[in-house]
Amino acid sequence: MNSKTILKNNRAAGLIILTIDLLLTGQMITGHEIVGADSVFHYNRFYETYSQLKHLNFSWFQSIYGFNQSGQIVNVVYGPLFAYLNGGLLLLAHSWYQYQIVSSIIIYLIGGFGMYRLLKLLSIRSIIAAMMASFYLTVGWMPRWQIGNNTTAMGAMLMPYLLMITFDMITDANRPIRWKKLTLLMILTIEIHLLSALLFILVLIPAWLYAVNHHRPLLQKGHSLHHIYVNCLDLTMTSERTLYSYVNQGLLSARNIDMPRTVRMRPRKNKKRNLKVDKACRIGRTWEEFQSYLQEHPNAVIRQLDSVEGVRGGKVLLTIHFVQQELQLAFLWDANDSQSVIDIFEKIYLELRPDAFIRLFPILLADNGSEFSNPKAIEFDKQGNQRTQMYYCDPSAPFQRVPAKTTMK
Numbered sequence: 001m002n003s004k005t006i007l008k009n010n011r012a013a014g015l016i017i018l019t020i021d022l023l024l025t026g027q028m029i030t031g032h033e034i035v036g037a038d039s040v041f042h043y044n045r046f047y048e049t050y051s052q053l054k055h056l057n058f059s060w061f062q063s064i065y066g067f068n069q070s071g072q073i074v075n076v077v078y079g080p081l082f083a084y085l086n087g088g089l090l091l092l093a094h095s096w097y098q099y100q101i102v103s104s105i106i107i108y109l110i111g112g113f114g115m116y117r118l119l120k121l122l123s124i125r126s127i128i129a130a131m132m133a134s135f136y137l138t139v140g141w142m143p144r145w146q147i148g149n150n151t152t153a154m155g156a157m158l159m160p161y162l163l164m165i166t167f168d169m170i171t172d173a174n175r176p177i178r179w180k181k182l183t184l185l186m187i188l189t190i191e192i193h194l195l196s197a198l199l200f201i202l203v204l205i206p207a208w209l210y211a212v213n214h215h216r217p218l219l220q221k222g223h224s225l226h227h228i229y230v231n232c233l234d235l236t237m238t239s240e241r242t243l244y245s246y247v248n249q250g251l252l253s254a255r256n257i258d259m260p261r262t263v264r265m266r267p268r269k270n271k272k273r274n275l276k277v278d279k280a281c282r283i284g285r286t287w288e289e290f291q292s293y294l295q296e297h298p299n300a301v302i303r304q305l306d307s308v309e310g311v312r313g314g315k316v317l318l319t320i321h322f323v324q325q326e327l328q329l330a331f332l333w334d335a336n337d338s339q340s341v342i343d344i345f346e347k348i349y350l351e352l353r354p355d356a357f358i359r360l361f362p363i364l365l366a367d368n369g370s371e372f373s374n375p376k377a378i379e380f381d382k383q384g385n386q387r388t389q390m391y392y393c394d395p396s397a398p399f400q401r402v403p404a405k406t407t408m409k
Contacts, residue, residue, distance in 0.1 A: 012130035016112040019134035023143065024104060033096045036148025042086075043096070043149070045075055049087025079191040104146040107157050112137050114160035121164055136160075154189075155196025161185055162200050166207035176211040225259065281373050282392050287400060290365065290391035304401050305366040309336055316371075318344055320361075321401075338374045345378050349387060357387055364390045365401065 027034060048066030052058050060080065062071040075083040086103070093099040115136045119129035136142060145153035162185060169176045182204075189197040225247065229240040247256060294300060304321040308330075318331045318341060333340040349357045366372040375390040393400040 009126065012116055012126050012133070015130040015134055016116065016137070019137050020105060020108040020112065023108065023137065023146065024101060027146070028101065031097065033100050034147060036150065038151070039149040042151065045078065045083045046086040046090055048075060049084045050090040053084070053087050053091050082191045100146070107145050107153055108137050108142070111142055111157035111160065114157070118160040118164050121167060151193045152196065154192040155199065158185060158189055158196070162203060166203060169207040169211040177208070278374055278376070281375050285375060285391045287392065287394045287397070293391070301362050303361050303364050305364055305372060306401065307336060307369060307371055336371055338371050341371050342374060342377045349381060354381070354385070354387060361388045364388055365393065366390065367393050367401070368395050
């Protein structure tokens with residue numbers, strides 16, 4: 001802030017303070033408090049809290065000092081915190097006269113500088129804004145606290161701040177609603193004067209409706225995400241693909257349903273990737289090593305394994321092909337995973353007993369599917385005894401198991 005701006009603000013503050021001094025001059029000359037239509041009611045409220053603070057004898061609900069010590073329930077309904085604030089001010093002021101002067105100055109200052117800030121927000125020249133703010137102190141509800149202790153003056157005091165919030169709602173497309181400011185303002189207004197709070201709500205409703213209808217995201221206005229990305233690179237600061245991900249994940253106020261082409265597209269099917277249990281399962285079990293074993297054991301008994309999946313994600317058949325006997329067994333299982341294959345061999349092992357299992361299944365030959373990727377669990381029983389030996393075909397080499405494939409066809 002440069003010196004010229006500071007000087008303008010000091011002149012505006014001086015003009016507002018001078019206006020406040022002129023408004024209070026008459027009462028300060030007489031040295032008496034002013035009793036208005038609402039003075040008796042509010043002064044009983046404030047005297048109640050003043051006496052509670054002075055004697056440290058608190059009663060949140062009943063009036064034990066004010067209202068002729070009648071025990072009426074008043075302050076808890078008409079803003080208890082505001083009543084205690086004024087009771088504390090009265091305790092510091094020591095008299096009703098001084099309390100009236102100090103409270104009037106506070107209300108005039110808050111209302112006057114609030115109006116000045118509002119007018120500056122509307123780009124009005126400083127001197128004109130100061131003159132209009134000073135004039136605001138003399139008309140309407142603003143002087144009613146000084147001349148009649150009417151709390152509608154409190155609503156007038158806070159009205160400029162409400163208008164600043166509504167101005168942001170109408171003009172600020174990026175952040176139309178300042179929730180912290182709005183919440184604080186409404187809490188204060190409800191605590192001070194309920195009628196003013198109701199009037200504030202009536203003012204906020206049309207501004208809120210305007211903000212909802214005119215400050216919608218560009219997607220909701222029919223713009224494509226690609227168009228937004230190309231024309232708002234300085235604002236997005238991310239890739240176009242990331243923007244689509246944000247919308248799909250619901251991280252933005254705009255949703256998929258706001259994009260016309262997206263709602264016409266079918267959802268993509270994510271292909272399920274079957275991961276191998278043991279990525280080193282082929283070590284020592286390759287097709288070359290299987291051929292070497294056959295050369296050393298030409299009369300070896302071979303059983304070929306395969307899986308047949310009808311519908312993706314549905315039930316699966318595990319087939320065990322007895323090559324020499326040209327026999328094939330099929331076992332139905334629920335999922336195409338390694339554990340299902342292990343469970344089937346465990347069941348066969350328990351049914352046949354170890355000797356018969358070792359005799360019937362000495363060598364197993366399987367493809368490279370993930371359902372056969374845990375060979376140790378098949379080769380060894382739960383006590384660690386080896387019951388079979390497993391080998392794998394080469395990748396993409398179905399001809400190495402021609403008999404089994406032919407039988408399934």
